[in-house]
Amino acid sequence: MNAMNIYLACDIEGCCGYTSHEEGCVGTNLYDQFRRQMTLEAGAVCRGVQKAGGQTILVHDVHGNARNIMADLLPRGVELLRKSGGDPYAQLSGVQYGEFDAVMLSGFHSGATSSGSPVSHTFRLNHHHALYLNGQVLSEFLYDAYSAASLGLPIPFISGDREICAVARQIIPDITTVEAVTGFGYGTRSRHPEEVIEEIEAKAEQALNGNWQRCKATLPDELELTIVFQRHQDATYNSFFPDIKQLDDVTLQYKCNDWYEILRMVHFVLSK
Numbered sequence: 001m002n003a004m005n006i007y008l009a010c011d012i013e014g015c016c017g018y019t020s021h022e023e024g025c026v027g028t029n030l031y032d033q034f035r036r037q038m039t040l041e042a043g044a045v046c047r048g049v050q051k052a053g054g055q056t057i058l059v060h061d062v063h064g065n066a067r068n069i070m071a072d073l074l075p076r077g078v079e080l081l082r083k084s085g086g087d088p089y090a091q092l093s094g095v096q097y098g099e100f101d102a103v104m105l106s107g108f109h110s111g112a113t114s115s116g117s118p119v120s121h122t123f124r125l126n127h128h129h130a131l132y133l134n135g136q137v138l139s140e141f142l143y144d145a146y147s148a149a150s151l152g153l154p155i156p157f158i159s160g161d162r163e164i165c166a167v168a169r170q171i172i173p174d175i176t177t178v179e180a181v182t183g184f185g186y187g188t189r190s191r192h193p194e195e196v197i198e199e200i201e202a203k204a205e206q207a208l209n210g211n212w213q214r215c216k217a218t219l220p221d222e223l224e225l226t227i228v229f230q231r232h233q234d235a236t237y238n239s240f241f242p243d244i245k246q247l248d249d250v251t252l253q254y255k256c257n258d259w260y261e262i263l264r265m266v267h268f269v270l271s272k
């Protein structure tokens with residue numbers, strides 16, 4: 001297929017070797033090493049897409065304040081989106097306007113409470129303890145997969161930690177995955193960073209040479225999102241959001257059958 005327009009969301013915690021939150025914080029010793037690795041992994045996806053004939057690639061830096069990717073290390077011919085917040089589509093901000101044929105993800109990590117990464121989390125740190133969608137851990141991958149599905153968009157490729165790749169294959173059986181790092185307990189295990197980068201480039205190309213239009217998640221008809229906050233004050237504050245129910249001191253639950261209503265609720269409730 002010609003003229004593929006790809007939206008690529010890039011995070012850092014699922015990149016090769018990433019092990020602790022300091023490594024993704026501006027001003028720490030290891031930050032430069034990992035922002036470079038994040039950039040090279042994103043760039044590898046772009047090169048794979050270009051080899052497969054992709055025309056437009058928008059690279060969205062989705063980590064922290066979105067000031068991580070080093071633009072000069074990306075291949076020419078791509079654009080960089082440096083934007084954090086302000087849009088219910090969050091990590092896929094802007095994808096709703098119909099410009100793109102597919103979404104791809106790099107550097108993704110296990111969701112809050114999962115043992116698949118020493119830095120597993122979903123959205124902000126130190127705010128909520130856990131998020132469950134219909135009883136399943138809500139990871140950033142799952143959130144983006146349902147956002148893409150609600151717009152009819154496939155996700156042909158993801159790279160990240162081993163567990164989020166396994167989750168991705170459950171939700172989208174035909175997705176192509178690259179396991180950049182394996183997390184367990186306090187630590188991680190990973191291959192040489194250059195080997196991971198090479199595999200990402202090859203698999204991103206392969207993903208688009210296959211039947212990538214099939215790579216869509218199936219949205220459940222009924223949606224039930226449960227939020228367990230770290231502080232009871234945040235649960236009380238957000239309990240006034242329309243149609244939200246307080247289950248206990250720290251837990252709120254929201255039910256609906258329209259994914260956009262979930263996006264809207266999360267946009268307001270989890271940013272406070």
Ligand SMILES: [Zn+2]
Nearest residue numbers: 011012013063
């Ligand atoms: Zn991140």
